Amino acid sequence: MKILETLGAQGEIRIFRVDAMPKGVKPLSRENGQLIIGHSETGHHHILEAERVQVFEAETAPEGMRVLYALLESPGELKHLRGHDTHAPHSFEPGVYMFRTDREYDPYAELARRVAD
Amino acid sequence: MSKIIREKNKAHGGITAEEKTRMDEHAKLWITRAMRTAPIEPDKIISAIEGIYAAANLKKPRIVIVPSPLVMAFAYGASAAIWYSRKNGKSDATDAATRDATRAATRDATYDATRAATHDAAYAAAYAATDDATYDATHAATYDATDAATHAATRAATHAATRDAAYDATRAATHDAAYAAAYAATDDATYDATHAATYDATRAATRAAKGNAEELAALACRGLAGNFGVECARRWSNVYQGGNMWAGYDCYLTAYRDILGLELREHAAYAHWEQAAIHGGYRVMHEEFCIVSDFPEVLKVDDQNRPHCETGPSHRWRDGWSLYHWHGVKIPAEWIENKKSLDAKTALTWQNIEQRRAALEIVGWNNVLRELKARVIDEHPDPACGSLVEVQLPDLEKPSRFIRAQCGTKREFAIGVPPEIKTVTAAQAWLTGLPESQFEYPSIRT
Numbered sequence: 001m002k003i004l005e006t007l008g009a010q011g012e013i014r015i016f017r018v019d020a021m022p023k024g025v026k027p028l029s030r031e032n033g034q035l036i037i038g039h040s041e042t043g044h045h046h047i048l049e050a051e052r053v054q055v056f057e058a059e060t061a062p063e064g065m066r067v068l069y070a071l072l073e074s075p076g077e078l079k080h081l082r083g084h085d086t087h088a089p090h091s092f093e094p095g096v097y098m099f100r101t102d103r104e105y106d107p108y109a110e111l112a113r114r115v116a117d
Numbered sequence: 118m119s120k121i122i123r124e125k126n127k128a129h130g131g132i133t134a135e136e137k138t139r140m141d142e143h144a145k146l147w148i149t150r151a152m153r154t155a156p157i158e159p160d161k162i163i164s165a166i167e168g169i170y171a172a173a174n175l176k177k178p179r180i181v182i183v184p185s186p187l188v189m190a191f192a193y194g195a196s197a198a199i200w201y202s203r204k205n206g207k208s209d210a211t212d213a214a215t216r217d218a219t220r221a222a223t224r225d226a227t228y229d230a231t232r233a234a235t236h237d238a239a240y241a242a243a244y245a246a247t248d249d250a251t252y253d254a255t256h257a258a259t260y261d262a263t264d265a266a267t268h269a270a271t272r273a274a275t276h277a278a279t280r281d282a283a284y285d286a287t288r289a290a291t292h293d294a295a296y297a298a299a300y301a302a303t304d305d306a307t308y309d310a311t312h313a314a315t316y317d318a319t320r321a322a323t324r325a326a327k328g329n330a331e332e333l334a335a336l337a338c339r340g341l342a343g344n345f346g347v348e349c350a351r352r353w354s355n356v357y358q359g360g361n362m363w364a365g366y367d368c369y370l371t372a373y374r375d376i377l378g379l380e381l382r383e384h385a386a387y388a389h390w391e392q393a394a395i396h397g398g399y400r401v402m403h404e405e406f407c408i409v410s411d412f413p414e415v416l417k418v419d420d421q422n423r424p425h426c427e428t429g430p431s432h433r434w435r436d437g438w439s440l441y442h443w444h445g446v447k448i449p450a451e452w453i454e455n456k457k458s459l460d461a462k463t464a465l466t467w468q469n470i471e472q473r474r475a476a477l478e479i480v481g482w483n484n485v486l487r488e489l490k491a492r493v494i495d496e497h498p499d500p501a502c503g504s505l506v507e508v509q510l511p512d513l514e515k516p517s518r519f520i521r522a523q524c525g526t527k528r529e530f531a532i533g534v535p536p537e538i539k540t541v542t543a544a545q546a547w548l549t550g551l552p553e554s555q556f557e558y559p560s561i562r563t
Contacts, residue, residue: 006557007560010562087526104548116469117469
């Protein structure tokens with residue numbers, strides 16, 4: 001799998017177009033009907049919407065990270081569910097995309113963890 | 118624009134400039150209603166709720182006005198549990214407080230073993246009590262008979278162009294203004310209170326209450342109706358209606374009637390719903406009772422209508438239940454009430470990044486950098502890429518490094534990176550989990 005293009009970032013979610021779905025991924029289940037790309041403690045999730053889409057999670061990822069891949073067979077959109085300070089949506093053509101949620105370093109615990117909002 | 122048609126049962130062709138002007142005023146009126154802080158007027162809200170039940174062909178409920186959504190949620194839990202137990206021939210819900218009091222003495226020893234079983238049983242019963250008994254019979258029925266019916270009839274009477282224009286001018290405008298300031302904050306806080314606090318209350322049965330409002334309310338609920346009542350309280354959101362907090366939709370529906378001139382037979386039943394949206398806050402709808410919350414007495418927002426107050430609570434209801442927000446982000450009360458409790462270290466290392474950003478703003482970036490003897494290691498000319506800052510945190514031997522950067526919404530964040538990182542680009546690559554050789558800055562940030 002190669003990164004073809006660094007497309008953008010929606011808050012802590014970084015978005016890449018890639019050439020193929022990599023090996024070592026497992027299907028991501030919907031939660032309340034939604035494909036959640038980035039979880040939020042306060043419910044302000046980042047969700048992927050498309051008519052025909054499958055999302056997979058990499059079985060291995062760098063410490064503290066979650067890496068997802070989306071196979072879009074129809075146009076799609078990454079939306080941020082917040083009523084204020086909303087990160088604007090990103091639109092995609094059909095293709096294969098990678099979403100990487102930023103991590104951060106905790107100097108007291110001396111470990112990496114997912115950025116939580 | 119296609120031909121404007123205005124008839125009693127038809128509104129097609131979009132909206133005119135004059136109608137748009139009137140809709141802007143209409144939206145302001147409903148925003149004012151959503152932001153109301155004047156006390157509830159019992160005669161008006163009781164009449165409105167009785168009308169809603171009558172429109173749904175339900176018997177007149179007992180209507181109780183409570184001071185806050187917090188009390189509403191827990192009063193609902195206790196009441197729903199007691200009613201369910203009475204109707205199903207189970208007296209144990211009302212006896213639960215007694216039983217639990219005696220159980221408490223031995224609970225420490227058996228806590229783990231009993232909690233799971235108690236929780237499972239209470240959850241199943243609460244589900245039945247709150248969903249089966251009330252949702253279909255009451256909440257859905259009253260909504261269907263009033264708001265939903267009017268919405269369906271309005272859609273049938275209007276054309277997409279008119280609907281879209283009216284929607285933008287009314288619901289979207291009102292919703293945008295009221296949502297962040299009032300609805301979302303209240304909803305989130307009540308949800309948190311009835312989940313975290315009920316868990317604490319159940320778990321803390323043998324402990325003294327900590328004294329915060331949420332936990333005391335949960336304990337009171339438990340005293341009245343046991344764990345069953347607490348589990349029912351957790352499910353308040355399955356049977357609630359938003360009152361003035363759902364002003365956006367009512368603004369939209371009433372604009373068709375009051376500005377575009379629709380006169381639909383569904384408006385008669387809807388009028389009760391509308392009055393309840395004007396004269397009451399959150400409410401829970403049960404076949405036997407309705408509990409409706411008063412409005413907050415304090416509701417403060419910033420220039421973008423986000424809940425915000427630098428000197429006190431953003432929301433306070435008349436029973437004292439208070440919420441604190443910093444430009445839309447809920448924060449601990451002590452950060453405002455006792456600003457000395459928030460120091461630079463706490464601000465910079467707070468786990469939730471949104472609250473961390475708020476904390477850094479409250480303390481002030483300059484104060485944080487000075488207090489922690491910060492020095493800039495590397496700086497990128499684009500503030501979205503940021504600067505790499507080294508600080509000396511208390512209790513740590515080695516200095517720590519943080520990226521200080523703007524996100525796509527132009528708000529400034531601080532994110533920790535490993536101490537061996539030497540450049541902004543290396544830090545940004547590490548955040549993304551990519552080797553620096555594969556890393557590129559994103560061209561579009563939102």
